[in-house]
Amino acid sequence: MLTLDDLLIIQGDFRLSAEFSLPTGSAVAVLGPSGAGKSTLLSVIGGFFAPRSGRVLWQGNDITDVAPAKRPAAHLFQDNNLFPHMTAAQNIALGIKPNLRLSVEDKRAVQDAFEATGLSGLGDRSPSQLSGGQQSRVALARVLVQRHPLVLLDEPFSALGPAMRKEMTTLAREVGAKTGATMLMVSHDLADAQAFADHVVWVADGVAHAPRTWAQVEADPPTGYRDYVGH
Numbered sequence: 457m458l459t460l461d462d463l464l465i466i467q468g469d470f471r472l473s474a475e476f477s478l479p480t481g482s483a484v485a486v487l488g489p490s491g492a493g494k495s496t497l498l499s500v501i502g503g504f505f506a507p508r509s510g511r512v513l514w515q516g517n518d519i520t521d522v523a524p525a526k527r528p529a530a531h532l533f534q535d536n537n538l539f540p541h542m543t544a545a546q547n548i549a550l551g552i553k554p555n556l557r558l559s560v561e562d563k564r565a566v567q568d569a570f571e572a573t574g575l576s577g578l579g580d581r582s583p584s585q586l587s588g589g590q591q592s593r594v595a596l597a598r599v600l601v602q603r604h605p606l607v608l609l610d611e612p613f614s615a616l617g618p619a620m621r622k623e624m625t626t627l628a629r630e631v632g633a634k635t636g637a638t639m640l641m642v643s644h645d646l647a648d649a650q651a652f653a654d655h656v657v658w659v660a661d662g663v664a665h666a667p668r669t670w671a672q673v674e675a676d677p678p679t680g681y682r683d684y685v686g687h
């Protein structure tokens with residue numbers, strides 16, 4: 457379980473509070489207006505930004521002061537962060553061993569990630585020799601090989617067209633379901649968010665609200681939700 461305990465985030469004039477838990481294995485859409493603090497919330501969970509007060513707990517352990525690389529979290533952001541001078545296979549392998557000295561088992565994990573993301577046969581290409589969708593697959597495969605139980609996705613596929621975005625969102629969800637990962641995805645696309653998530657965290661007016669199901673949100677929408685989704 458991921459728990460945000462009495463969390464207060466301050467960034468300049470911006471304030472955000474959060475107080476909730478997410479069950480292990482849940483897939484959560486983080487929705488809210490631009491500038492509401494969705495990315496900031498993921499940064500705090502990932503350890504890239506420290507909260508002013510409160511705690512982040514994973515399975516009951518306080519990880520508030522743990523460095524990003526030591527957290528149980530993998531992250532995927534919009535720009536994919538692929539290294540241009542490395543092949544697709546090397547970019548994925550970096551997720552396991554930054555020095556690229558792979559054991560037989562590591563190599564098998566890379567191969568599995570290739571197959572799970574539909575990249576078979578493309579391992580020797582550099583990112584510039586891949587389409588945008590294929591680059592997204594490499595970035596997702598790198599997240600997968602890390603086998604972290606917590607996956608943070610910040611508008612990871614927003615540079616892709618609608619069909620490809622849907623495909624990648626579904627793929628991320630399927631793989632998460634297989635590995636039992638707890639996943640949070642920031643998205644501005646309601647259809648993508650609904651295809652991906654079973655719960656919604658609504659972020660607005662300085663608060664990241666406790667997760668609710670789509671049915672709960674539809675039945676009793678938070679302030680600003682209807683305007684945001686446009687219906």
Ligand SMILES: Nc1ncnc2c1ncn2[C@@H]1O[C@H](COP(=O)(O)OP(=O)(O)OP(=O)(O)O)[C@@H](O)[C@H]1O
Pocket residue numbers: 467468469470488489490491492493494495496497
């Ligand atoms: N380095 C910073 N210093 C001060 N304020 C910042 C900094 N970075 C972001 N902010 C402010 O923090 C707030 C939250 O930003 P954040 O990027 O988390 O919002 P968001 O909900 O992810 O927005 P979007 O949907 O547009 O990506 C915004 O008001 C932003 O202006």
